[in-house]
Amino acid sequence: MLTPKLVTDVVERALAEDCPWGDATVAASIPTDLDFQANLVAREPGLFAGGAVFGETFHQIDPDIHVTNLVPDGTAFSAGDVLASLSGPAAGILTGERVALNFIQRLSGIATLTSLFVAHIGSVDSQARIADTRKTTPGLRALEKHAVSAGGGINHRFSLSDAIMLKDNHLAALGATADSELTEAIQRVKATVGHTTSIIVEVDRLEQIEPVVAAGVTGILLDNFSVEDLRTGVQVINGRCTTEASGGVQLDTVADIATTGVDVISVGAITHGASSLDLGLDAS
Structure with a gap:
């Protein structure tokens, strides 16, 4: 990079x-x-x-x-x-x-x-990894993501070109406002891209997890979930795709988040708040 x-x-x-x-x-x-x-x-x-x-x-x-x-x-x-x-x-x-x-x-x-x-996450029994986000200084993203790697973190997608990440506004624009519409909307997106393209979908409620997993996604981003709901969400997903926790992660909360079993914890603060x-x- x-x-x-x-x-x-x-x-x-x-x-x-x-x-x-x-x-x-x-x-x-x-x-x-x-x-x-x-x-x-x-x-x-x-x-x-x-x-x-x-x-x-x-x-x-x-x-x-x-x-x-x-x-x-x-x-x-x-x-x-x-x-x-x-x-x-x-x-x-x-x-x-x-x-x-x-x-x-x-x-x-x-x-x-x-x-x-x-x-902090190394202090608990967890396989989670710390990842950055796209919340970087314009023009300095490669340097800042390199610094994250130097600090022991991993890099999320470098740019919008690297993977598909469907967030709430994407789904709203597609008309998938009801949980029952999620599976079909995601599958329509999958049909437009090659088999090597990763597809990650952001959810903000437990009820959205099953229809998203049913679409055959690469990963689910559990956004602003409580620790209890993260733990439940990981159990529902049960290894069927990568799990990522995101949203307001702080030093005093990251260890508890790691114990829920998520694979990745993305932290915007490690770049924009350093x-x-x-x-x-x-x-x-």
Whole structure:
């Protein structure tokens, strides 16, 4: 997913935004022949993500900047740990500093929050996995989903092109407002696509489960169900398709949700609600 071209393109856009016609401060104050050394230092504990875009930022600014000892994505760190070292032209390092930090602070925040959700469900007897959603920053989805993977989560569909997911408004638009109409409506959709296309259907009531399963779907998304209803829903489905819990999942509720037997717990908050970590670049 995180291809070299994608990394190159996203860094190009970020640098074009931040220094469209150069860095006025650096041009006025930093000699072109001045070298500089700095360390990337963690101000708080967390889990690292974004090494590829961090390195690419400085490479695009000036290929003579060397990034060394960069920790791998997924590395846990403590406050005060050195996560990378830089050396080379001071002008380039100072120009690229903010963009590079913006990337890794954001992505490390996502990886760290994801790892907390993963740890919470790891504390109970469950086979559930934490998944992201499409609630990502426009233009940064691939980076943010990569950060989820670095944090121990799994990726849901990357885009609308990847799978069919029929939600309440899709079903309403199809006229399937009654539970008795669900099976036929879903089967009409199935008839229009190939056999390899996944079909996931969102339900918000226990009564919808049986007619949806009867249509032969790949998975059911149990949206905003109580823990008790999730447990009942999983029993009704009984392994006939993948089960996914979604809707308002929080750190203090995710372990209980995991004990219901669902296969996947999708959490929009791990991307749209993650706080950037405090990482800084210190002269060495």
